[in-house]
Amino acid sequence: MTTTPPPETVAALLPEIAELIVSALNLEMTPAEIDADAPLFGEGLGLDSIDVLEISLVVSKRYGFQLRSDNEDNVRIFSSLRALTAHIASQRSQ
Numbered sequence: 001m002t003t004t005p006p007p008e009t010v011a012a013l014l015p016e017i018a019e020l021i022v023s024a025l026n027l028e029m030t031p032a033e034i035d036a037d038a039p040l041f042g043e044g045l046g047l048d049s050i051d052v053l054e055i056s057l058v059v060s061k062r063y064g065f066q067l068r069s070d071n072e073d074n075v076r077i078f079s080s081l082r083a084l085t086a087h088i089a090s091q092r093s094q
């Protein structure tokens with residue numbers, strides 16, 4: 001069971017996670033250009049499953065916990081930058 005981190009914690013972490021995504025995936029955009037609430041897949045950022053694996057590896061190295069491919073919450077976790085950031089904030093504080 002994960003606890004919901006305070007909104008200010010998530011807001012403070014958003015730029016860091018956006019930078020992590022941009023650098024891990026070599027995106028041709030700035031972290032500030034990622035809409036925190038836009039979908040990471042499809043119409044939003046346009047990520048695919050390989051991109052998610054890359055992000056998962058970088059997150060596990062930086063924050064010391066694993067994002068597992070068999071986690072049934074992955075659709076929610078990777079739904080947006082804000083959702084991913086909230087998940088990271090809740091996991092790293094444990």
